Amino acid sequence: MSGKRGKGTHWHDPLHIGWPLWVVSGSAIFFLIVPVLLLVPMSFGSAEIIEFPPTRFCIDQYRKFFSHPMWQSAVLNSLQISALTSICSTTLGLLASVGLVWGKFKGKGFITGFILSPMIVPLIVLGLAYYVFLAKLGLIGTKLGLVIAYTPLTLPFAVLPISATLRGFDRSLEHAALNLGANRFQTFMKITVPIIRPGVITGALFAFMIAFDEVVIALFICGSTAVTLPKKMWDVIRYEVEPMLPAISTLLLLLAVFFLVMTGLLQRRVARRMERK
Amino acid sequence: MWQRAGFRHFLLMSPALVALLLLFAYPISRILVKSLFDPHFTLKHYAYFFSSPLYIRVMWITIELSILTTFTALVIGYILAYVLRRARPGVRNIFLLAIVLSFMISLLVRNYSWILVLQRNGVVNIILKYFGIIDHPLTLLHNRLGVIVGMTHIFVPYIAFPIYSVMMGMDLNLEKAAQNLGASRWQTFWRVTFPLSLPGIGAGALLVFIMALGFFITPALLGGRKEQMLSNLIQIQVVDLLNWPFASAMSAILLVVTLVIFFIYNHFLGAERLWGGVKT
Numbered sequence: 001m002s003g004k005r006g007k008g009t010h011w012h013d014p015l016h017i018g019w020p021l022w023v024v025s026g027s028a029i030f031f032l033i034v035p036v037l038l039l040v041p042m043s044f045g046s047a048e049i050i051e052f053p054p055t056r057f058c059i060d061q062y063r064k065f066f067s068h069p070m071w072q073s074a075v076l077n078s079l080q081i082s083a084l085t086s087i088c089s090t091t092l093g094l095l096a097s098v099g100l101v102w103g104k105f106k107g108k109g110f111i112t113g114f115i116l117s118p119m120i121v122p123l124i125v126l127g128l129a130y131y132v133f134l135a136k137l138g139l140i141g142t143k144l145g146l147v148i149a150y151t152p153l154t155l156p157f158a159v160l161p162i163s164a165t166l167r168g169f170d171r172s173l174e175h176a177a178l179n180l181g182a183n184r185f186q187t188f189m190k191i192t193v194p195i196i197r198p199g200v201i202t203g204a205l206f207a208f209m210i211a212f213d214e215v216v217i218a219l220f221i222c223g224s225t226a227v228t229l230p231k232k233m234w235d236v237i238r239y240e241v242e243p244m245l246p247a248i249s250t251l252l253l254l255l256a257v258f259f260l261v262m263t264g265l266l267q268r269r270v271a272r273r274m275e276r277k
Numbered sequence: 278m279w280q281r282a283g284f285r286h287f288l289l290m291s292p293a294l295v296a297l298l299l300l301f302a303y304p305i306s307r308i309l310v311k312s313l314f315d316p317h318f319t320l321k322h323y324a325y326f327f328s329s330p331l332y333i334r335v336m337w338i339t340i341e342l343s344i345l346t347t348f349t350a351l352v353i354g355y356i357l358a359y360v361l362r363r364a365r366p367g368v369r370n371i372f373l374l375a376i377v378l379s380f381m382i383s384l385l386v387r388n389y390s391w392i393l394v395l396q397r398n399g400v401v402n403i404i405l406k407y408f409g410i411i412d413h414p415l416t417l418l419h420n421r422l423g424v425i426v427g428m429t430h431i432f433v434p435y436i437a438f439p440i441y442s443v444m445m446g447m448d449l450n451l452e453k454a455a456q457n458l459g460a461s462r463w464q465t466f467w468r469v470t471f472p473l474s475l476p477g478i479g480a481g482a483l484l485v486f487i488m489a490l491g492f493f494i495t496p497a498l499l500g501g502r503k504e505q506m507l508s509n510l511i512q513i514q515v516v517d518l519l520n521w522p523f524a525s526a527m528s529a530i531l532l533v534v535t536l537v538i539f540f541i542y543n544h545f546l547g548a549e550r551l552w553g554g555v556k557t
Contacts, residue, residue: 103286122491
């Protein structure tokens with residue numbers, strides 16, 4: 001018997017999902033994931049032409065990628081720039097988060113907005129702004145220039161997870177340590193840092209990821225001397241036919257999986273620490 | 278007492294604030310200055326923008342595509358959040374994992390995958406041809422469809438997560454109560470579930486709309502000439518035409534619109550909500 005309205009005795013279980021919804025939501029997940037997964041089989045196809053479905057299995061694309069000096073230097077540049085950016089914005093972000101979460105002062109909402117605003121300023125505007133700014137400093141086409149541009153951009157992504165962990169942190173632990181004779185610095189290093197570490201690492205990972213994937217600002221300030229991986233990929237997608245992009249994409253897909261696992265583990269650790277408290 | 282503590286906390290924030298002022302606010306303010314002085318104060322670049330039919334059209338295209346992609350992402354994201362809220366934990370975790378993974382994959386890779394899927398001899402056309410559904414390949418790329426598909430794909434997680442987190446806080450007994458009082462499923466949804474999820478919809482949709490207005494990568498890679506948005510025009514002005522002041526004026530317009538929406542957002546919802554994304 002279907003639960004017609006007005007009956008009053010039989011109602012529809014809110015947890016029940018009808019098959020049309022399953023079909024639509026399943027298709028949505030398919031839409032989100034499958035196009036990217038298709039790159040994996042293609043990456044094991046020929047390195048002369050991209051085929052679907054691939055007609056033979058080989059690792060030529062990967063071989064070509066790893067032996068190509070231009071791609072090597074692009075990867076190296078990206079790793080260095082992203083690592084340095086991540087260190088800078090995590091350091092700044094940690095200090096700022098402590099001030100934001102524990103501080104009591106006027107205009108907190110405004111300052112929070114200001115610190116988070118780099119994540120919504122259109123990248124093209126930043127690209128243009130940094131082009132003008134860095135040209136004046138003679139830093140176009142340098143890794144330092146890219147780090148300067150990426151530090152503010154990634155700051156919000158460091159601040160958000162760090163301040164989220166700080167908010168869940170029980171400050172009476174600090175008071176206990178102070179009462180037991182530790183000084184402020186000792187307390188911070190021995191009590192605060194270990195507890196908020198998962199949040200800080202998550203922030204650092206996110207900052208790294210954003211910098212590692214950034215292409216719009218890079219288009220303006222990489223020049224030809226500090227070409228990053230996304231910039232190189234962009235050039236290839238736009239102007240050349242290069243049948244090793246599926247291999248590079250597959251490697252980046254693996255990197256995303258790695259980040260997913262890492263942030264998942266860290267998140268679990270944060271949750272466990274909060275429970276223990 | 279509080280004042281001293283407040284000052285100390287302010288000191289902790291100062292490195293970040295100084296860095297942002299010097300390396301973020303200052304470079305952007307230079308753009309504003311550049312758009313207004315050439316070399317003396319002038320509004321001619323703005324006047325040119327607003328009087329040229331070409332640029333007005335691009336502005337409309339930008340707004341139109343932003344609304345369209347926000348809407349498609351909202352529909353898909355809402356359905357996902359709705360199902361996630363009600364699914365068994367096992368299914369829920371698989372779905373969540375898929376959404377977060379898609380969110381974390383490089384933007385370039387995601388756009389590139391759509392090129393391979395949608396191009397003339399791409400996956401979709403190959404499959405349709407194989408099954409004899411079409412004789413000639415469909416044009417799916419470098420047109421409006423390509424851009425909407427590519428941007429929707431990127432925006433869905435940004436919308437699904439805030440709605441999901443609002444829905445997780447929702448008491449499903451309210452739906453039972455509504456039905457008990459005689460509401461149909463449809464009425465229950467529109468009168469109870471939907472209004473309660475509005476904060477999530479607002480947060481997600483506003484964020485995605487802001488992102489869409491300044492989007493660059495997808496229109497450039499998946500769009501044709503008719504789908505170029507403001508961002509793409511700015512890049513063309515700089516790279517091909519070296520018209521810095523005009524590019525600056527366009528950037529300033531884009532920036533001001535974005536910031537106004539952001540501050541409304543920050544005022545009503547709090548910018549930390551943007552994080553809805555990865556809190557799962």
